[in-house]
Amino acid sequence: MVRAVHYLNQFFAGLGGEEAASTPPTRIEGAVGPGRGLAAALEGVEIVATVACGDDFFAEHEEEALAEILQLVEAEGPELIVAGPAFGSGRYGYACARVVASAGVPGLAAMHEENPGRGAAGAALVVPTGSSVAGMRDALPRMARLASALAAGRELGSPDEDGYLPRGFRRNHLAERTGAERAIELLLAKLAGTTRTEVDAGFDRVEPPAPVTLAAATLALVTEAGCVPQGNPDRLPSIRAAGWLRYELGGETSLATGRYESVHGGFDVTLGNEDPNRLVPLDTVRELEGEGRVGRLHEAFYTTTGNGTPVAASTRFGQEIAEDLRARGVEAVLLSGT
Amino acid sequence: MFVTSLPTIATMIGANRIVRGPAITHPFGLSPEERRRIVERALAMLESDVEPNTVWELEEVSR
Numbered sequence: 001m002v003r004a005v006h007y008l009n010q011f012f013a014g015l016g017g018e019e020a021a022s023t024p025p026t027r028i029e030g031a032v033g034p035g036r037g038l039a040a041a042l043e044g045v046e047i048v049a050t051v052a053c054g055d056d057f058f059a060e061h062e063e064e065a066l067a068e069i070l071q072l073v074e075a076e077g078p079e080l081i082v083a084g085p086a087f088g089s090g091r092y093g094y095a096c097a098r099v100v101a102s103a104g105v106p107g108l109a110a111m112h113e114e115n116p117g118r119g120a121a122g123a124a125l126v127v128p129t130g131s132s133v134a135g136m137r138d139a140l141p142r143m144a145r146l147a148s149a150l151a152a153g154r155e156l157g158s159p160d161e162d163g164y165l166p167r168g169f170r171r172n173h174l175a176e177r178t179g180a181e182r183a184i185e186l187l188l189a190k191l192a193g194t195t196r197t198e199v200d201a202g203f204d205r206v207e208p209p210a211p212v213t214l215a216a217a218t219l220a221l222v223t224e225a226g227c228v229p230q231g232n233p234d235r236l237p238s239i240r241a242a243g244w245l246r247y248e249l250g251g252e253t254s255l256a257t258g259r260y261e262s263v264h265g266g267f268d269v270t271l272g273n274e275d276p277n278r279l280v281p282l283d284t285v286r287e288l289e290g291e292g293r294v295g296r297l298h299e300a301f302y303t304t305t306g307n308g309t310p311v312a313a314s315t316r317f318g319q320e321i322a323e324d325l326r327a328r329g330v331e332a333v334l335l336s337g338t
Numbered sequence: 339m340f341v342t343s344l345p346t347i348a349t350m351i352g353a354n355r356i357v358r359g360p361a362i363t364h365p366f367g368l369s370p371e372e373r374r375r376i377v378e379r380a381l382a383m384l385e386s387d388v389e390p391n392t393v394w395e396l397e398e399v400s401r
Contacts, residue, residue, distance in 0.1 A: 208354035208392070211385045219384075225365075271363045277373060278364040284377045293381065332384050334377070336365045337342035 001046045002151035005073045006035040007083035007099045009092045013052030023054035025068040027075075034085065034136060041144030045151045049076045051099075055091040062098075069099055081107035082147050085139040086115060088131035093117030100124040106150045110143050113165055125150075126165045160196075204315070217331040220298035222321060224306030225272065225279040225338045226264030227255065236305055238265030244304035244317045246324070249297075254283040266307035267338050279336055298330050306337065339384050341365050341376060345393040355383045356393045 010020040012033040031039040031047035039047050051072045058065045073081060081103040083096035094117030096109035101122040108125040111117060112135075118126055127146055129139040142163050149156060159166045175182060189195065228236050234245055255276035262269040262279055277283045280301060288294045302321050306314065325333065339355035342348050342365055348356045357380045359365030366373045376396060383394055 203350065203352045205352050205390070206354070208388050208390055211387055214381055214385060267362050269363070271368065275368075277370075278366050278368060281366045281373050281377050283370065284366070284373045287374070288377065288381070333339065334380055334384075335340045336359070337340060337344065337348065338362050338365060 002044055002080055003048045003076065003078045004042075004045050004080040004082055004147065004151070005076050005078040005103075006031060006038065006047045006050045007069070007073075007081065007096060008033060008035065008050055008052045009058075009086070009089075009095065010052060010054040013050060015052060015054075021054040021056035022060075023052070024057050025051060025053040025065055025072055027051055027072045034140060037136070037140045038082065038144055038147075041141050042151075043144075043148040045080060045147055047082075048078065053095065055089070055095065058095040059091050065095075066098055066102060070102060070104075073099075073103055078103075079105055080147060080151055081105055082143060083107070083109040085110035085127070085129045085136065085143065086112075086117065087129055087133055087135060087139075088112045088115055090116045094120055097121035097124070097126070108143065108146055108150065108164070110139050118165070123167060123169075125156075125167075127163060128165050203311070212332045214294050214332060215292060216295045218296045218298050218329055219285065219294050219332045219334060220325050220330040221280050221282065221285065221301040221336075222325075222333050223280045223301070223303050223336045224264075225303070225336055226262045226269075226305040226307070227260055227272075227276055227280050227301075227303050228263055230259055230261050232261070232263050236263055236303070238263045238305060239307045241305040241307070241309055241317075242313070244302055244321055246300050246302050248300045249282065250299075252282065253286045255280055264305050264307055264338060266305075272338075279338065281334070281336075285334070298325070298328065339380050341380055349391045349393065352391070354390050354392065355388055356391070357383055358393060358395050360396070 010023045011017055014033055015023050028050040032050050035047050035050055051069055053065055081100055083100045086093035086096045093111040093115035097117040097120035100107040100109040101124045108127055109121055110127040110129050112131040113128045127143050129135045156162045257275055260276040262272045272279045285297055289297045304317055340348050340353045341357045341359045343359045343362050345356045345358045360367050366376050379396055
């Protein structure tokens with residue numbers, strides 16, 4: 001039998017609700033609460049003790065709480081740690097993730113995939129659950145299956161096969177068939193409407209904003225084409241930009257050749273530098289503004305280099321630019337991508 | 339809204355209003371006339387209700 005410790009919050013450990021949320025870390029013999037259901041489904045694993053901590057205590061005294069919890073865990077000499085399920089609870093999910101990530105033995109935490117605590121799990125396994133306690137019945141067998149596999153020392157399959165959330169690892173393995181055969185198989189599956197991926201794209205999905213009436217709106221020009229004033233005074237990088245820039249347009253009616261240039265290192269900028277309006281159409285939009293088609297063109301344009309930029313950095317640029325535009329009353333954006 | 343010659347990538351990253359521009363090196367075309375058509379198409383899209391990840395094509399744009 002592999003010795004396991006189960007981590008729970010005060011509520012699931014039966015110590016009380018919110019009024020007991022300040023309970024410091026405490027040890028309980030054997031399995032309690034959801035741990036009982038879990039224990040019944042485990043194979044080759046025994047829950048020797050439960051360690052519980054109040055949600056508020058953990059949140060307010062994080063390092064102290066974590067140290068005490070780890071001490072209690074370690075005293076049991078476990079080979080495995082299991083935490084939760086925390087469902088959609090942020091405080092609890094975060095505590096579960098930190099405990100499992102810090103315990104120094106294999107383990108897993110269970111929570112909803114959008115639980116904000118998920119990010120703290122690091123390389124530890126996270127089993128997805130429903131967002132509320134209604135998902136308990138589904139969660140326990142899945143936690144038990146993965147915990148039993150860890151206890152048996154079995155090499156895990158893909159997140160899909162073994163029921164955990166992708167951790168962003170890519171593992172090499174020797175396939176039985178050639179790349180050509182597998183490519184055709186994937187293509188056929190795609191044509192049949194079945195696609196799958198082992199790499200989570202991780203991009204935000206937002207609803208399309210409502211249409212605007214441009215004759216009464218302020219429109220801004222934004223680009224990732226690396227357009228800057230000639231000579232690149234602020235040294236926008238040609239690859240892996242660390243930020244974005246905002247340039248006042250004054251009364252300019254065109255991004256004039258020789259006054260602006262592109263420093264983007266990811267495409268041939270010859271045609272763009274011949275006429276930078278091909279990348280950021282200031283001349284056309286000024287015309288349309290004069291005709292009343294566009295209410296007002298925003299007084300500055302925003303630029304960065306979209307070349308080898310990590311998703312996290314690009315996401316931040318987008319959020320920062322959008323925030324700036326919003327604060328300045330801009331209602332519509334014409335974004336150009338190269 | 340997003341003017342790009344790579345609407346597949348724009349769709350993948352979650353852009354909702356996309357107009358396909360003629361080329362990577364000149365998403366707003368080469369001539370002022372072509373640019374005007376592309377910008378007008380883009381403005382029309384900003385004024386339209388769209389489903390998520392909608393891509394509008396241009397007509398008669400030289401590549």
